[in-house]
Amino acid sequence: MTRLSAAFSKSRTALVCFLTAGDGDTAANLDALVEGGADVIELGMPFTDPMADGPAIQKANIRSLGAGTTTADVLRIATEFRGRHPDVPLVLMGYANPMIRRGPEWFASAAKDAGVDGVICVDIPPEEDDALGPALREAGIAPIRLATPTTDDKRLPAVVDGSEGFLYYVAVAGITGMQQAAIESIEANVSRIKRSTDIPVAVGFGVRTPEQAGEIARVADGVVVGSALVELVAEHGANAPAKLRELTSALSQAVRTAR
Amino acid sequence: MTESKPNTFRNQPDDRGHFGDYGGRYVAETLMPLVLDLEREYRAAQADPAFQAQFDDLLEHYVGRPSPLYFAERLTEALGGAQVWFKRDELNHTGAHKINNCIGQILLAMRMGKTRIIAETGAGQHGVATATVCARFGLPCVIYMGAEDVRRQSPNVFRMKLLGAEVVPVTSGRGTLKDAMNEGLRDWVANVHDTFYIIGTAAGPHPYPELVRDFQSVIGKEARAQMQDRIGRLPDLLVAAIGGGSNALGLFHPFLDDPDVKMLGVEAAGYGLDGDQHAASLLGGFPGVLHGNKTYLLQDEDGQITEGHSISAGLDYPGIGPEHAWLKDMGRVEYTAVTDDEALDAFQLLCRTEGIIPALEPSHAIAAVAKRAKEMPKDSVILANLCGRGDKDIFTVAERLGVEM
Numbered sequence: 001m002t003r004l005s006a007a008f009s010k011s012r013t014a015l016v017c018f019l020t021a022g023d024g025d026t027a028a029n030l031d032a033l034v035e036g037g038a039d040v041i042e043l044g045m046p047f048t049d050p051m052a053d054g055p056a057i058q059k060a061n062i063r064s065l066g067a068g069t070t071t072a073d074v075l076r077i078a079t080e081f082r083g084r085h086p087d088v089p090l091v092l093m094g095y096a097n098p099m100i101r102r103g104p105e106w107f108a109s110a111a112k113d114a115g116v117d118g119v120i121c122v123d124i125p126p127e128e129d130d131a132l133g134p135a136l137r138e139a140g141i142a143p144i145r146l147a148t149p150t151t152d153d154k155r156l157p158a159v160v161d162g163s164e165g166f167l168y169y170v171a172v173a174g175i176t177g178m179q180q181a182a183i184e185s186i187e188a189n190v191s192r193i194k195r196s197t198d199i200p201v202a203v204g205f206g207v208r209t210p211e212q213a214g215e216i217a218r219v220a221d222g223v224v225v226g227s228a229l230v231e232l233v234a235e236h237g238a239n240a241p242a243k244l245r246e247l248t249s250a251l252s253q254a255v256r257t258a259r
Numbered sequence: 260m261t262e263s264k265p266n267t268f269r270n271q272p273d274d275r276g277h278f279g280d281y282g283g284r285y286v287a288e289t290l291m292p293l294v295l296d297l298e299r300e301y302r303a304a305q306a307d308p309a310f311q312a313q314f315d316d317l318l319e320h321y322v323g324r325p326s327p328l329y330f331a332e333r334l335t336e337a338l339g340g341a342q343v344w345f346k347r348d349e350l351n352h353t354g355a356h357k358i359n360n361c362i363g364q365i366l367l368a369m370r371m372g373k374t375r376i377i378a379e380t381g382a383g384q385h386g387v388a389t390a391t392v393c394a395r396f397g398l399p400c401v402i403y404m405g406a407e408d409v410r411r412q413s414p415n416v417f418r419m420k421l422l423g424a425e426v427v428p429v430t431s432g433r434g435t436l437k438d439a440m441n442e443g444l445r446d447w448v449a450n451v452h453d454t455f456y457i458i459g460t461a462a463g464p465h466p467y468p469e470l471v472r473d474f475q476s477v478i479g480k481e482a483r484a485q486m487q488d489r490i491g492r493l494p495d496l497l498v499a500a501i502g503g504g505s506n507a508l509g510l511f512h513p514f515l516d517d518p519d520v521k522m523l524g525v526e527a528a529g530y531g532l533d534g535d536q537h538a539a540s541l542l543g544g545f546p547g548v549l550h551g552n553k554t555y556l557l558q559d560e561d562g563q564i565t566e567g568h569s570i571s572a573g574l575d576y577p578g579i580g581p582e583h584a585w586l587k588d589m590g591r592v593e594y595t596a597v598t599d600d601e602a603l604d605a606f607q608l609l610c611r612t613e614g615i616i617p618a619l620e621p622s623h624a625i626a627a628v629a630k631r632a633k634e635m636p637k638d639s640v641i642l643a644n645l646c647g648r649g650d651k652d653i654f655t656v657a658e659r660l661g662v663e664m
Contacts, residue, residue, distance in 0.1 A: 047562075047563065048432065048563045048564040048565075049432070049437065049441050049549060049550075049564055050441075051287070051441050051444045051445060051448075051550070052287045052289075052445075052448065054445075058431055062431075065563060070561050071561045071562075095548075096285055096548040097547045097548045097549060097556070097558065097562040097563075097564070098561055098562035098563065099562075100547070100548065100562070101547065101558070101560070101561060101562030122287050123285045123286060123287055123548065123551075124285060124548075125284060125285070125286065125287075125288055125291045127275065127283075127284055127291070128283050128284060128285055145288075146287070146288045147288060148287075148288045148289040149289075150288075150289050150290075150291075150292045150293065150451055151288055151291075151292065152292060155291070155292060159288065170288065170289065172449075173289050173448065173449060173451050173452075174289075174448060174449035175445050175448060175449060178449070
């Protein structure tokens, strides 16, 4: 059983927590997420042009790159995290260009060496995934695809086919950190997706509070929280770990008691 | 990469929107169904004579096409070499080639039942052209423009507002065309149900590079017929400036299978290609993925997009249309670059020899023409695309020349 499948095989919904690598003291911040009860860590690879992200994560990308974060730094953060937390699944999320710059094989192998379990690439849809996806699979890393409210039934098989680890359902047609989708729409879409796949479905985009996370946890296998955590890093700097631990604990509590 | 020369250079892209290794549809899943829809709708429009008829009618009576083909006699004399001819697309309604594409795309938007238009703009020419067609067809319009470009191109900002558009200054990144395009994509992804994104250049996810090229190809089709008509033969060399590359493709594409017609695309070398203050993606960049397509990009070793520079806001973009990337690798089109200073000299040269104030974008083409014409015999013919007029740029030029206005 992989670390990812273990995280999703528990009798409860998994809490997936996102932070941008290189924004603040990432090691301390990630440890706080784990201490607070995060089941899966999503580590954002900073990019100059985060087209799918709202203001909170855009700014985190700018802060990280402004501090000089390189791809080597992101991989080092992952490697060190794996050393401290041998059992917590770690997923890299980001955009195509930094992932393919040195070649998809290079990236897949470097990510594997860093102890990464899965990769989410925002701007490589199934239609363009003939290099990165195969390279990741070859290296034993789960390529995690995104489904959205605009992914209709005709398209869904192409999205699901080739997704491993879990499927990331983007709850709103929009960018990260903005409004939340109605729970009815999330529930309907998650059950629609689950009719066509056995892999776990995690729901993200617009999930900010324990209440929202708990509501979604009743209908999904995983809940992803990103912008709300990234905002704590921006606001509290060196004191962010305590705040992150606090919010993650509340999120985790809500998710664990949801069903 | 030129070992297997194709029978035609005019059958790209393939059915997945790829120009060789370039192009494609590198977008977030939310947008995928929409770009697939757009492609279906574009295929239907291409097969619909009524669509083509409406496009042609608007180009003739609203835009003012065909644009003249003009022999630049005094410039030719001043350069002392090849005959220099201009395709006068700066005489179009709104003062640049951009309107050709906007007419085509707004007709597509209406076919698709979209009720809201968004666009990005650099120099403001595409923003003005988009605001214009939105006013003409009564659709609300939001234009994303980098905050730095809002400052550089204030007359065009006011024009867009007069035309009823909402202009949103974009402060993320360095506040130029790339950042405006990011913001356009963010708006689109959040408003896919009713919004059509009119992309201003032959870049972005498939089918944009193809359809923008097709709409702009009116330039080359007219020029081909006009050349035959005026001198009974095709030109020896075509020259056009390249930011995203739509005016160049519009001119080049109808000539791609004429082996005797050479082509020169002119990128912006800014302060010089030896440093990093330029916007020459083909000459100074590497292949990568940005804004929905794979193409040459200005980027660092980690794949972070770097901020170039050009005096011309319309050329200040770190990418390039994917068809140019392919044409470069195939060796069919030659690419060169011209510095800010060379473009400024060419700007003034055209003002004084021909009584035409060109935009800074075609001033780059004119600078390349000036170099090449001198090396070519007097009976040879250069045709350059004068893709925009310079009214919008006089403030920038005055500042660079140290003139108080």
